[in-house]
Amino acid sequence: MKGRSHFLTVLGKILVIVAALVAPSATVAANPSSASDEARTARYFESIRRDPNLLLPFLREMPKGGDLHNHLTGSIYAESYVQWASDEGDCVDPKTPYFSAAPCSAPKVPVANAFADPRLYGNIIDALSMRNWQFSGQSGHDHFFDVFGRYAQATNNTTDKALAETAARAASQHEVYQELMFTPAGRDLETLAKSVGWDDDFGRLQQKLVASGLVQILATASEQIEAAEISRDKILHCDTPQAHPGCQVEQRYIAQVSRGKSKEVVFAEILTGFLMAGADPKLVSPSLHMVGLNLVMPEDWHVPMRDFSLQMEMLDYLHKQYPHVHIALHAGELVEGLVPPEGLQFHVRDSVEIGHAERIGHGVDVMNETRPFELLR
Numbered sequence: 001m002k003g004r005s006h007f008l009t010v011l012g013k014i015l016v017i018v019a020a021l022v023a024p025s026a027t028v029a030a031n032p033s034s035a036s037d038e039a040r041t042a043r044y045f046e047s048i049r050r051d052p053n054l055l056l057p058f059l060r061e062m063p064k065g066g067d068l069h070n071h072l073t074g075s076i077y078a079e080s081y082v083q084w085a086s087d088e089g090d091c092v093d094p095k096t097p098y099f100s101a102a103p104c105s106a107p108k109v110p111v112a113n114a115f116a117d118p119r120l121y122g123n124i125i126d127a128l129s130m131r132n133w134q135f136s137g138q139s140g141h142d143h144f145f146d147v148f149g150r151y152a153q154a155t156n157n158t159t160d161k162a163l164a165e166t167a168a169r170a171a172s173q174h175e176v177y178q179e180l181m182f183t184p185a186g187r188d189l190e191t192l193a194k195s196v197g198w199d200d201d202f203g204r205l206q207q208k209l210v211a212s213g214l215v216q217i218l219a220t221a222s223e224q225i226e227a228a229e230i231s232r233d234k235i236l237h238c239d240t241p242q243a244h245p246g247c248q249v250e251q252r253y254i255a256q257v258s259r260g261k262s263k264e265v266v267f268a269e270i271l272t273g274f275l276m277a278g279a280d281p282k283l284v285s286p287s288l289h290m291v292g293l294n295l296v297m298p299e300d301w302h303v304p305m306r307d308f309s310l311q312m313e314m315l316d317y318l319h320k321q322y323p324h325v326h327i328a329l330h331a332g333e334l335v336e337g338l339v340p341p342e343g344l345q346f347h348v349r350d351s352v353e354i355g356h357a358e359r360i361g362h363g364v365d366v367m368n369e370t371r372p373f374e375l376l377r
Helices: 006-022 024-030 032-048 054-059 078-087 111-116 117-125 140-150 159-172 184-195 202-235 263-278 302-306 308-321 345-353 372-376
Strands: 066-071 177-182 250-258 290-296 326-331 357-364
Touching: 024 308, 032 054, 032 184, 066 357, 078 111, 078 117, 078 159, 111 117, 117 140, 159 177, 159 202, 159 250, 184 263, 202 263, 202 308, 250 263, 263 308, 263 357, 302 308, 308 345, 345 357, 345 372
Parallel strands: 066 177, 177 250, 250 290, 290 326, 326 357
Antiparallel strands: none
């Protein structure tokens, strides 16, 4: 499967699978030669519909389409991060617990110590995941978003391992396609954006970023992604007789933008997403598997709320230049009580009408939007 058309067409495959499951009689009528198998499957499904113990293996074995909303670093289990951080000699503060680079000075200790200390190991797993979050002293919302910062150190130079792990798990769940969100270029791009500074003129700011080294950063990011894919294939023993089933899972990427950062960094990351997903051969490799971009980080935090309309204007400006680039936005990841009522009234609509989003992540506050039924249509 090739090309950016996957951004929308894979969803169609998922819907076909679901339709076949929930409406077996129509499928049987259309395909009489397979009626026996499908009828038996439909009858069995009806017989276990209210039995969760039998539903689980049935659904696990059911073929699936694609996973279209997957944060790459967030899809890795905490146990893997502990191992990777230990392999790199990283440190952890037992009280927080945040990972950091070596050397380890008190109160920090080597992450490797956790393998000899069951209490430390358990505390780290709880802190790096949603396991036992109700005992953390935080809301589920706050604990979830804090997790990303705690394991951040362990994501350095481990993209290949993360790709391999997610591909292997997807294969075990009978998925065939993934779109994985991560931030290309990362720290170098943030450093460049801060050195250039903010400019209210988007065109001028774009020119400054390109003239100050963005092209080189894009080339490096492209090379890093391609190197990670090569390493992923080696980890999974692809193109050998021992090839892991994960080799058959097609992985594509969505450039994620950290909407909670300063406005010059957000613009630089949005621009990078457009350029990498646009696959301009003058800027990035044509074989790069970046299919779109998305905005991430807590939508209810001060900066994303304050700069929301400005960020939609950034997307609108760059969409006019690169209209073929796909946009999927987190929007409406809000509920009453997280933000003032007026903050619930426009994020989904503006994401669609101004930000040109083709897909919305979450959208749970949509009924609080202005003219919600019109918006849903």
